[in-house]
Amino acid sequence: MAKQLISSTAKKSVYRDGETVIKEFCEGFPKAEVFNEALCNARVETIQALNVPKVLGVSMVDGKWSLIKEYVEGKTLEQLMDENPDRLEEYMEQMVDLHIQIHSQACPLLNKLREKTSRALKNEEQLDDSLRYELRSRLDGMPRHTKLCHGDFNPSNIIAGDDGKLYVIDWVHASQGNASADVARTYLLFSLKDKKRAELYMEMFCDKTNTDKRYVQGWLPIVAAAQLVYKRPEEKELLESWINVFEYQ
Structure with missing residues (x-):
């Protein structure tokens, strides 16, 4: 079978080559980020309760x-x-159940979500000093957890296999931390494309886990500000709209 293009962006192209997937990064893409993705995937794929396609090599x-x-x-x-x-x-129910299952796992060798978020807030030049202080203070006040968090959990990263299983891919942003921060990130990702799906996801997750919706919403300004560090133009407007929102009904 000839190599087949699955998807492509400015930074990477994904191909199928027989029984393997090749994620080819653009020339000049940081070596450290490539190996970090391989390492995160390798650590998560050892969790037997999850279906995670294995890393086979780096070249x-x-x-x-x-x-x-x-x-x-x-x-x-x-x-x-x-x-x-x-x-x-x-x-959506399948997706929410899968997210809950991920959060029930532990992967102690992964980076801490809180530390990653704190670094992002510290280094994001778009934040003025008072807003940065407010966001970091709010982060410091959030409960400290060590649950497995995907960091980019959205429907495009879930494969419904022909074998009836759900597989989760793209673990490059995986960390251990507060599940509600991970949920807030998924809500923002949905909101970029479809607000209806975003609200359905949030309502269903909070109902199934008996989580106060306002608690998850409290993470939104923090997660949105931290996400600016990735410099994704398609996300900028939405993220900025959430950064200054601190109170919810």
Whole structure:
């Protein structure tokens, strides 16, 4: 089978090559980030309760770093939601249940979410000093947990395999920390494309876990500000709209 392009962005292209997936990064992409993604994936894939395609290797060809991983036959949950809008609640429930299962796991060798977030807030030049102080103070006041957090949990990173299992990919932002921070990040990701899905996800997660919605919302300004560090133009407007929101009904 010839190598087939699955997706492509300015920074990376993803190909299928037989029973493997090759994530090829652009020339000049930081070596440390490539190996960090491989390391995070390798640590999480040892958790037997989760289905995580394994990293098979790291290589460099023509000045470009690549990650080689196991290929999973199936469709992403995002594809299924788009193709079958009448089954949205069914797919969303599967996603929420999977997120809860992830948060029930531990991976003590991963970085701490709190420390990553604190560094991002400290280094983000778009924040003025008073807002930075307010956000870091709020972060310091949040409960300290060590639950497994994906960091980029959205339907495009969940594959509904032809074998009936749900697989979770792209663990580069994985950490250990407060689950509600992870939920806030997912809510923001949904909000970029579909506010209805964002609200459905939030309501369903809070209902299933008996979590006060206002507690998760309290993380939104922190998570939004920290996310600015990735300099993603498509996220900038939404993230900035959440940074100054501190009170909820």
